[in-house]
Amino acid sequence: MPNEPRDSDRIAPSEPRDNGRVVLSDPRAIRALAHPARLAIIEALSPGDEFTATELAGVTGLSPSATSYHLKALAKWGIVEAGQARADGRDRPWKATGRSVELTAPMPGSTAPAEIAIMDTFLDRTRTIATEFLTRQAGEPAEWRDVVELASSDYWMTADEVAKAAQALRDALKPYELRRRDARPAGSRRVRIARIVVPRADSAG
Numbered sequence: 001m002p003n004e005p006r007d008s009d010r011i012a013p014s015e016p017r018d019n020g021r022v023v024l025s026d027p028r029a030i031r032a033l034a035h036p037a038r039l040a041i042i043e044a045l046s047p048g049d050e051f052t053a054t055e056l057a058g059v060t061g062l063s064p065s066a067t068s069y070h071l072k073a074l075a076k077w078g079i080v081e082a083g084q085a086r087a088d089g090r091d092r093p094w095k096a097t098g099r100s101v102e103l104t105a106p107m108p109g110s111t112a113p114a115e116i117a118i119m120d121t122f123l124d125r126t127r128t129i130a131t132e133f134l135t136r137q138a139g140e141p142a143e144w145r146d147v148v149e150l151a152s153s154d155y156w157m158t159a160d161e162v163a164k165a166a167q168a169l170r171d172a173l174k175p176y177e178l179r180r181r182d183a184r185p186a187g188s189r190r191v192r193i194a195r196i197v198v199p200r201a202d203s204a205g
Contacts (some may be wrong), residue, residue, distance in 0.1 A: 021102050022098035024102070024106045025103075036124065036128075038073070039121060041067070041080070042101065048099070048126065048127070049095075049181045050094065052092070079096070082095075084087070
């Protein structure tokens with residue numbers, strides 16, 4: 001497991017910005033995200049849904065005990081928190097402290113190893129999701145088989161053009177970003193859309 005904060009070096013919960021992002025700059029906090037179970041929990045909570053540990057276990061495919069462990073670790077870094085107790089008085093639900101998590105380095109390159117660990121975990125998790133669908137696609141409805149897209153391209157662009165293109169992609173997906181589980185339309189299902197925008201290191205200058 002990634003290193004967890006001790007009580008003596010526990011950071012205060014991160015405050016989401018106006019855009020709803022929780023900002024992390026501590027390399028230990030960033031490294032704590034490099035676990036597929038924690039990414040799965042964040043993905044489930046980020047739209048604004050609240051789940052108990054047991055409910056989250058059903059959504060993420062983890063065991064309730066593993067879910068509780070990872071929730072407590074994420075809470076220590078201010079990424080999730082306990083919600084309001086429900087009327088039945090049973091387990092309190094958990095919620096995300098922001099809609100997304102943003103990584104920022106206090107000094108250029110200072111969090112690079114931790115960010116690389118998260119990137120590797122992110123890519124592995126996304127590849128697993130894609131492979132699971134492709135493996136069983138023969139039993140999927142044609143309408144869902146037809147929307148699968150795996151593509152990548154390189155473009156010659158300025159930094160400003162890249163920033164504008166990335167914003168256009170975010171704008172296109174924004175209507176679906178905050179769609180809660182209890183407000184999903186009939187016939188909908190969770191869809192993974194991965195965006196990777198990175199300059200090629202071998203083409204600078």
